[in-house]
Amino acid sequence: MPSPRRLKLIAVAAVTVFLIVIYYNSGRDAVKRETYMQTMQRAAQDRENAGVGNRLREAADAAKKAADMKAGPKPDSPRAVEAVMKGRLEQGPVGKEGDDDDDGGEYSAIDDLAGILRRSPIIIFSKTYCPHSRTAKDLFLHAYKIVPTPYVVELDNHPHGSELQDLLAKQTGRRTVPNIMISGKSIGGNDDVQQLEREGRLGDTIHSMGGKRIMKVLKLKE
CATH class of the missing domain: 3.40.30.10 (Glutaredoxin)
Structure with missing residues (x-):
């Protein structure tokens, strides 16, 4: 049967390994969470940029139509x-x-x-x-x-x-x-x-x- 001192060392080693595993997993989860958040932010920014681009194109089309209506029909060549x-x-x-x-x-x-x-x-x-x-x-x-x-x-x-x-x-x-x-x-x-x-x-x-x-x-x- 192991001596009390050996049992104590084994217990300390087990706790240390357990803490290391927890720390490693928590760090990996944090990296995953950070990566996920960055991905979501980029996607949101892309959607916002696309929306701005669409609004700009719609505004340009509306301005062109208004100018064409104001100018009236063009004469035939x-x-x-x-x-x-x-x-x-x-x-x-x-x-x-x-x-x-x-x-x-x-x-x-x-x-x-x-x-x-x-x-x-x-x-x-x-x-x-x-x-x-x-x-x-x-x-x-x-x-x-x-x-x-x-x-x-x-x-x-x-x-x-x-x-x-x-x-x-x-x-x-x-x-x-x-x-x-x-x-x-x-x-x-x-x-x-x-x-x-x-x-x-x-x-x-x-x-x-x-x-x-x-x-x-x-x-x-x-």
Whole structure:
């Protein structure tokens, strides 16, 4: 039988081992708890960052939509307008302005515009009471001899003038009059053509844009 002194030593050793095991396990659990807390904190931070990013994207999208609504619809590109008008110009004979479809259908502004553009390579959309329109018409009809003669559409006398003006605004980006078109493309209003005239480039511009449809452009003596 072990002596009392040996039993005492064995008991002390057992207690020491027990305490070491407890200390080791508690330390390992603390490390696990710390690692777990760090992982949870990182996950929470990631979720918060993702939420901020989503809110920023939503705010940017909302701002873009608000800006687009404030700016209104963008005009079609010149190439798109030219392509549409070219297809329309190649269709059928010219009818009267403002006529409904031959089959009795509803008025079509784009068909009406195509019919107008077939009347002459130069179209002046005007209003009878507009002084700027009168100045532009005087330049094209009296200061120059142009063959074929530019065709004038008085929107205030046209039965569907407002609808036609809406279409012009959409396709050319210009709602005001005069709106002067050569071969289906708008060259602007009175200020624009007067600037070309002052620079001595109006005749060349008419020739280059009108192409073979323009047979004569002669500046008349003042």
